[in-house]
Amino acid sequence: MSKQTMFEKIWNNHVIVAEQGKPSILYIDLHLVHEVTSPQAFEGLRLTGRKVRRPELTFATMDHNVPTKDRFNIKDPISKQQVDTLTDNCREFGVKLYDLDTIDQGVVHVMGPELGLTHPGKTIVCGDSHTSTHGAFGALAFGIGTSEVEHVLATQCLQQSKAKTMLIRFNGARKPGITAKDLILGLIAKYGTDFGTGYVMEYSGEAIRTLTMEERMTVCNMSIEAGARAGLIAPDQTTFDYLRGREYVPQGAAFDAAVEQWKALCSDEGAEYDTVLDFDVNTLVPQVTWGTSPGMGTGITSSVPVPEQLPTENERKAAMSALEYMGLKPGTPMTEIEIDYVFIGSCTNGRIEDLRAAASIARGYKVSPNVTAIVVPGSGRVKLQAEKEGLDKIFTAAGFEWRDAGCSMCLAMNPDVLQPGQRCASTSNRNFEGRQGRGGRTHLVSPEMAAAAAVQGRFVDVRNWELKSEVTA
């Protein structure tokens, strides 16, 4: 048998119908649902008298429209309607819902893996582009549109064209202060936001193998910002250790048997990819975006670009308009950019390790008087764990606000929004115009860089940060 990539193995395990020149029909193992992209899908079932085909493979939560303060009191009528509609739909169609009053409620890509719903080798879909997050486990996971959500609800299948394969090798070891977020921001800054179009990307190399599961999720989360259909990381002992004992994972001997199958999923030695890219981690510095796409980024030791110096007319134009929106002068050192707001959270960086990392920077310091800083756990469980460890106390002592779980300021679909002109250091994944509120200016960074910026009121190189072990009064 010919050598296969991980993508090909998972694909072949799930193809039900394949006809030359046509999209294939794929079986879907797990369907995650949230309040924004599901109302019309359920409505479609209702109108045609169909049921959810496999309710036991379908799990819902609410995240985008949820306030992170006074969460049961949703004032915006559209948000309230979407949340209530999801509740009603889940009841009517027999879908398990992790509601606002459950500890497992949270951003769908944070709570799913936490529950152990995400396994290597599964096909996973959700009406949400950052479903790519789950690829960190070696699952083929991608976002779908609302009409596809309806199709999967009704049939547990999906029409898909086979993607091309790209191997990205992160070569070398990460230096201290370089995070998983810097790996993916650095990659996108170098290659742009569309080099992954039409591909499923597999991340490999020393710097990937040494990442924790949560760090791998940060990398795979942003695959979509490189244009890719999905991201994949081969499962290994780190993956199995993370999964063992979680609620929706097989237990005991069945788990060990599953591990044996999961191990076989890895790409075969010598398997061929359509494209192979190498990325050098040794020279990477902490990343900050300066523009209005995730690819408009650079190192903290650099400056805002001077559009005239960029190589192509398209880049010059794009940079000029981005800098105008961002209110930045060409050539400004990144460390001189002052901020008004800090958002630590989202499905990119709202997990417990992210909060630990940010807290270690914030400990013993005070948020700059010019800055409002919020910390939003990715799920109820992340919040609980953080409170057990006293991270909430570190944050509030430093002047950060400690919130409830949700998408929050990652996108302006709930009360957490920037005011026009406000500048935010954000641990999320998108910096498009208006993403965090009309006229808001977003700079994407790691949790460490965000926490340090909150203290200094501007961006700083976190590699020079002096850690304090004591909380000072």
Ligand SMILES: CC(C)[C@H](C(=O)O)[C@@H](O)C(=O)O
């Ligand atoms: C609202 C939802 C459809 C959207 C997505 O698909 O990603 C959101 O989660 C985002 O991050 O922009």
Ligand code: SF4
């Ligand atoms: S946290 Fe942000 S990126 Fe993630 S699902 Fe919510 S809105 Fe989308």
